[in-house]
Amino acid sequence: MTPWLIALRAILHREALRFTGQRGRFVAALVRPLVWLVVFAAGFRAALGLSITPPYQTYITYETYILPGLLGMICLFNGMQSSLSLVYDREMGSMRLLLTAPLPRWWLLLCKLLAGTLVSVLQCLVFLGIAAVWGVRFPVMGVLAVLPALLLTGLMLGALGLMLSSIIRQLENFAGVMNFVIFPMFFLSSALYPLWKMREGSPVLATLCGLNPFTHAVELIRFSLHLQPALPALGWVLLATLAFGAAALRGYDPARGMQGKTLKGG
Amino acid sequence: MTKHVNGIEITGLSYSYGAKRALDDLHLQVAPGQFCALLGPNGAGKSTLFALLTRLFVAPQGRILLAGQDLARSPRAALARLGVVFQQPTLDLDLTVRRNLMYFAALHGLAGRAAEARVAAALDRLGMAERAREPVRALNGGHRRRMEIARALLHDPAVLLLDEPTVGLDAAARVAITDHVHDLAAQGLTVLWATHLTDEIRDTDRVAVLHRGRLRADTTAAALRGGESLQSAFLSLTEGAA
Structure with missing residues (x-):
């Protein structure tokens, strides 16, 4: 095995160990989408009439509709949280150590993004299990088919988080990211309502939703979960992942998180 | 080709945070197997120097050779020869x-x-x-x-960097760790030990005094202190020097 792969395996392993050792974090991450699935969906179901649109071939419950969006939400929160920690606070010490490894910086950052994505995918799988118990229906093989979509979505959002926290000084804390990134991305997407429904309300907002990469990630998850191809969405997500990744790599500067913190000492 | 193939060679190194100059035209050589104490008060530029030596920051000016490897030209080869103990x-x-x-x-x-x-x-x-x-x-x-x-x-590694490694430790642990790293240097490891605590330095150690980004002295501890304590010599070099 090459040193690159040895490092990748170790970083993924470490993240998995940390994840399994922090059950509180795991449960907390599932509470948010569960509230949406159980409470919000129950209240919203009556207000929103859904027609039959691909990939669905029959009328579906609202819970079925929002499930891909909630999987996207898990990736969105996780991606932002773990990327922010690569620049500020929580992971700073271990990032300093990581960056002194004799490997290219882009590879080390990719390994960290993959490790964060691995955690998101595990959470999504557990959430899919809970949703199935709750009565949401999807093909069993869809669980396998959705894995690459979740992986790509996790990478795209992790890269976006890294890019934003690298270049925007104000995004030092999670509250800022919630208000300026997570909420706009989530609500301006097809996670909670189909785009045609949004277009009825506001064509401008529907256009913004169409430009939002998170919309395409949700559609990629939706189509994959229902074993349907979604090449345009896949193309969008791939392009966005490459663009965000390149910008993140260019903008990533460990000095950002350290200035005024660790360098006070000397 | 450098004569210090297993040591540290820093030439003309400068670094600024915006308008604030953190390191100013620093030159420092540490020979193989040498224990060099980098002594400086808070804000002297020690941690900036360590961030540059570990390539967390990239220096716009100057050159760093670690074990004969140019950190800018062959970063992976240089980092492979480097061991680091960070302050935090x-x-x-x-x-x-x-x-x-x-x-x-x-x-x-x-x-x-x-x-x-x-x-x-x-x-x-x-x-x-x-x-x-x-x-x-x-x-x-x-x-x-x-x-x-x-x-x-x-x-x-051939080179070991330690950034104030005894911060927060009790007296016994500090002595044990200081002795341990001196032993490692005696076995041939090149050591750069950043500190502001003069009692961690032995008379035979090399001492580089850093203050406000500049090297104020570079000699042995015995030569630096002369007839007084190292603490007094250090304070006289760093107090009031602007």
Whole structure:
């Protein structure tokens, strides 16, 4: 095995160990989408009439509709949280150590993004299990088919988080990211309502939703979960992942998180 | 070609945070097997220098050679010869002692039996073999620091950098760690030890005094202090010097 792969395996392993050792974090991450699935969906179901649109071939419950969006939400929160920690606070010490490894910086950052994505995918799988118990229906093989979509979505959002926290000084804390990134991305997407429904309300907002990469990630998850191809969405997500990744790599500067913190000492 | 093929060679190094000059045309050479104390008050530029030496920051001006490898031109080759103990702890407290060491070994391309053997040897040297499966959180500060030093040596580096490694430790642990690193230098390791505590420095040690980004003195501790204490000599060099 090459040193690159040895490092990748170790970083993924470490993240998995940390994840399994922090059950509180795991449960907390599932509470948010569960509230949406159980409470919000129950209240919203009556207000929103859904027609039959691909990939669905029959009328579906609202819970079925929002499930891909909630999987996207898990990736969105996780991606932002773990990327922010690569620049500020929580992971700073271990990032300093990581960056002194004799490997290219882009590879080390990719390994960290993959490790964060691995955690998101595990959470999504557990959430899919809970949703199935709750009565949401999807093909069993869809669980396998959705894995690459979740992986790509996790990478795209992790890269976006890294890019934003690298270049925007104000995004030092999670509250800022919630208000300026997570909420706009989530609500301006097809996670909670189909785009045609949004277009009825506001064509401008529907256009913004169409430009939002998170919309395409949700559609990629939706189509994959229902074993349907979604090449345009896949193309969008791939392009966005490459663009965000390149910008993140260019903008990533460990000095950002350290200035005024660790360098006070000397 | 440099004569200090296993040491540290810093030439014309400068670094600024915006308008604030943190390092100003720094020149420093540390020979193989030498223990060099980088002495400076808070804000002298020690941590900036360490960030540059570990390539966390990239220097716009100047040149750094680590064990004969140019950090700007061959960063991976240079970092492969470098061991680092950072000022802030970088151990994962929730993982076991062994897992922490294996993780670091993997970052340096060591896996399987080679990594197992090096980690086992490191734990033996530390006298911590029986604590290998304990989480790091269970160790006291002194043990954690010794473990970080052992970790920094797992890949057999030629140069060891330590950034105020005794911060937060009690007197006994400080002495033990200072002695340990002096022993490592005696065995041939090049050591750069940043500190603001003069009692960690021996008369025979090389001392580089850094203040406001500039080198104020570069000699042995004995020569620097002359007839007075090292503390007094240090203070007279750094007080009022602008």
